[in-house]
Amino acid sequence: MRISQALANNCVLALLTGLLGFACFGAAGAAGEPRQPIAVRFSLDHSINASAAPFVLATTDGLFGSEGLVVTTDVANGSPEAIARVAAGTSEFALVDINALIRFRDQGAPPVKAVFVLFNAAPYAIIARKSRGIHALADIEGKTLGVAEGDLSIRLWPALARQNGIKTSSVKQNSMSAAVREPMLSAGQVDAVTGFSYLSAINLRDRGVPADDLAVLRFADYGCEAYGFAVIVNPAFAAKRPEAVRGFLRAAIAGTHLAIKEPGHAADDVVSLMEDGARDLELERLRAVIADPNRLDRSIEAVAEDFKFLKRPSAADIFDDSFLPPLGGRLIN
Incomplete structure (x- = not known):
């Protein structure tokens, strides 16, 4: 798939950028050894468009690389499939509809949780x-x-x-x-x-x-209070590599800031990964894309209107904020 290959190629550039920083870190560190990069797979639940700009920029601008991550991106056929990949460990991260995650967790599934909400309101x-x-x-x-x-x-x-x-x-x-x-x-x-x-x-x-x-x-x-798309993580990976999860989120947040600051640059990078992308269309889409536990509970209530839970999940079952950086580093001014 062209998308995966292009992103993988860009990841190599990001890695090279990141390794320069790690070489300096290692030379100054007590052990004198550079840190080894961590390879992870990230699944989008739909074909690429401007809504994925934060993650595209995190790759093309070396933000993942500077966190010591080599990120390969692929595309799943919808949120249920992307969630299943993370649950099985074939992907460490995915961007999915959090409301699909709520339904998934009711099926006795592995305790996959969201760790970062990209869309504060469902689109x-x-x-x-x-x-x-x-x-x-x-x-x-x-x-x-x-x-x-x-x-x-x-x-x-x-x-x-x-x-x-x-x-x-x-x-x-x-x-x-x-x-x-x-x-x-x-x-x-x-x-x-x-x-x-x-x-x-x-x-x-x-x-x-x-x-x-x-x-x-x-x-x-x-009046719909449902959240939208969120980053989820494989629980075993999160337990083993918590700093990698924090690094992934720091890069995603930095990519979000960059996409808002430089939408034209973001649109260019997104279109370069699409088969038949149009810059003006994706720039318009990006601009269209560009507030709490109680609210998530109400979102679960809304899902229950069309879904009969075997065991209704709590907000804590769905979202884990322990990997997020301090609030001041996440706010968009």
């Missing part, structure tokens, strides 16, 4: 055409909603509908493949679709749908 949204009479969430009643196979947004739709007094029975769902989601909406075959705000809406504008005809109804704007 779930209903993307609709205003020309079809949809301007607000309440307008979805009586309409046809396109739902792609494996879509994560629809899993929290029952909780959102109840919260906003919408009868789910009044909304017709049309199942489809993800490949035809935007084409069917742009062709008027459905009135709206579920998806991620920074994916479907921008893809539709790229297909020629006027921006002023699109209503992006973000779940977060209608």
Whole structure:
């Protein structure tokens, strides 16, 4: 896969940059020996786009290398598969939907936990055409909603509908493949679709749908408190290599800061790893991407609307903040 190979090649450059620092560290250290880099595998749960910019920059700009890590990135087919890879130890880290992790942990699975939340709010949204009479969430009643196979947004739709007094029975769902989601909406075959705000809406504008005809109804704007994508770690690796986990997160946070500071640079690096990427499109997507345990408990409640737990997890079962750097180093100004 081109993505994995390109990232692996970039990891070599990052490693070389990092080793220069380690040579100096070793010469000054008591033992006089440089630290050996640690090889890890990182899985994305979807094909690469601008939402992965922090991790791309952590690779291409040597941030992982400076932490003593050689990071090879691959792509899984959705969050459940990425979580399963981490649980099995074939990947040490993955970026996944934290709500999928909540469901996974109910299956008697290994105690995989999130250690860093990249998206403070889930990017779930209903993307609709205003020309079809949809301007607000309440307008979805009586309409046809396109739902792609494996879509994560629809899993929290029952909780959102109840919260906003919408009868789910009044909304017709049309199942489809993800490949035809935007084409069917742009062709008027459905009135709206579920998806991620920074994916479907921008893809539709790229297909020629006027921006002023699109209503992006973000779940977060209608009371959904679910978190979004988070970094998870293999528990055995975390126990054996806690400093490597801390280093990975420091690099990811630095990459996030850099992506916000230099979005053009981030878009360039992301597009260089895509088969048919467009810089302007990914830059727009990145800008679209660019607040507590009690809230995570409420997120678990929302998942329970569409999922019957065998044993409901607690917030502590899902998230471990012990690997994070101090708060001052994580805040985005």
